[in-house]
Amino acid sequence: MDNECVIVAKGIKKTYRSGSVQSNVLQGIDMEVMRGECVFLVGPSGSGKTTLLSILGCILSPDSGELQIMDYDVTGLNAKHQARFRREHVGFVFQRFHLFDGLQAWENVRVALDLLGYPARLAKAESHRLLELVGLSDRTEYRSSQLSMGQRQRVALARALAGDPDLILADEPTASLDAETGLNAMKTLNQLAKTLGKTVVVVTHDSRIFGLADRILNLVDGRINESTVEQRQKASNLAGQTVSAADLR
Numbered sequence: 060m061d062n063e064c065v066i067v068a069k070g071i072k073k074t075y076r077s078g079s080v081q082s083n084v085l086q087g088i089d090m091e092v093m094r095g096e097c098v099f100l101v102g103p104s105g106s107g108k109t110t111l112l113s114i115l116g117c118i119l120s121p122d123s124g125e126l127q128i129m130d131y132d133v134t135g136l137n138a139k140h141q142a143r144f145r146r147e148h149v150g151f152v153f154q155r156f157h158l159f160d161g162l163q164a165w166e167n168v169r170v171a172l173d174l175l176g177y178p179a180r181l182a183k184a185e186s187h188r189l190l191e192l193v194g195l196s197d198r199t200e201y202r203s204s205q206l207s208m209g210q211r212q213r214v215a216l217a218r219a220l221a222g223d224p225d226l227i228l229a230d231e232p233t234a235s236l237d238a239e240t241g242l243n244a245m246k247t248l249n250q251l252a253k254t255l256g257k258t259v260v261v262v263t264h265d266s267r268i269f270g271l272a273d274r275i276l277n278l279v280d281g282r283i284n285e286s287t288v289e290q291r292q293k294a295s296n297l298a299g300q301t302v303s304a305a306d307l308r
């Protein structure tokens with residue numbers, strides 16, 4: 060199971076057209092991500108990270124190329140089946156959380172379970188289990204507006220885990236958090252990969268946490284260059300303090 064490829068992308072291209080302007084954002088993306096891997100996606104602003112993440116999560120279709128997730132050819136699915144695939148296999152964590160402020164933490168998680176057709180009597184227990192998994196069992200009844208930023212991010216993560224998705228995609232999940240809280244959020248994502256065998260892809264600019272990645276994919280000029288963690292570590296060591304996977308233990 061450990062060597063199972065969860066994402067296989069070949070020659071993914073995406074062009075946006077706005078009036079007479081055409082941007083060839085993705086110009087042939089080839090990548091593979093294995094089960095249990097925690098991979099970071101980095102690159103300059105506007106390089107197409109969110110676009111690529113959206114394609115990996117079946118929110119957006121590429122213009123051409125092949126994308127297999129969990130052995131399903133998702134580029135061949137119609138919109139309805141893509142939506143179903145997304146609900147069953149993909150969990151998203153957004154930078155701004157997208158929680159319902161008026162709902163309690165467990166209710167925010169339950170919303171995702173409702174969409175998956177979870178029976179109401181099981182949904183409450185499952186919401187609490189997921190919040191416990193992300194270390195938030197003492198805040199289940201708090202409304203979002205009563206939670207700290209880091210706690211809200213954890214609720215968003217618990218919600219992303221609803222339905223036990225194979226793939227977790229996170230777009231700059233630490234951007235609204237202070238350094239320590241952001242680091243803790245990333246540790247949790249890394250641990251989900253390592254302990255539950257989730258496949259985690261994170262877009263981030265935060266060089267202090269590069270050591271928590273198994274691999275770092277660099278998106279430049281519409282293509283991916285892979286840098287080893289060691290190379291990145293050296294680069295970010297020059298920039299300041301870094302954290303490595305060894306610090307998790």
Ligand SMILES: Nc1ncnc2c1ncn2[C@@H]1O[C@H](COP(=O)(O)OP(=O)(O)OP(=O)(O)O)[C@@H](O)[C@H]1O
Nearest residue numbers: 075076077082084103104105106107108109110111
């Ligand atoms: N719906 C759209 N229509 C037209 N152009 C778009 C659209 N979405 C994104 N773009 C353009 O595609 C390019 C890549 O955008 P994207 O959001 O993927 O970049 P990013 O790497 O995530 O940037 P950032 O680090 O700033 O979040 C940008 O130049 C953007 O202006």
Ligand SMILES: [Mg+2]
Nearest residue numbers: 108109110230
């Ligand atoms: Mg982006």
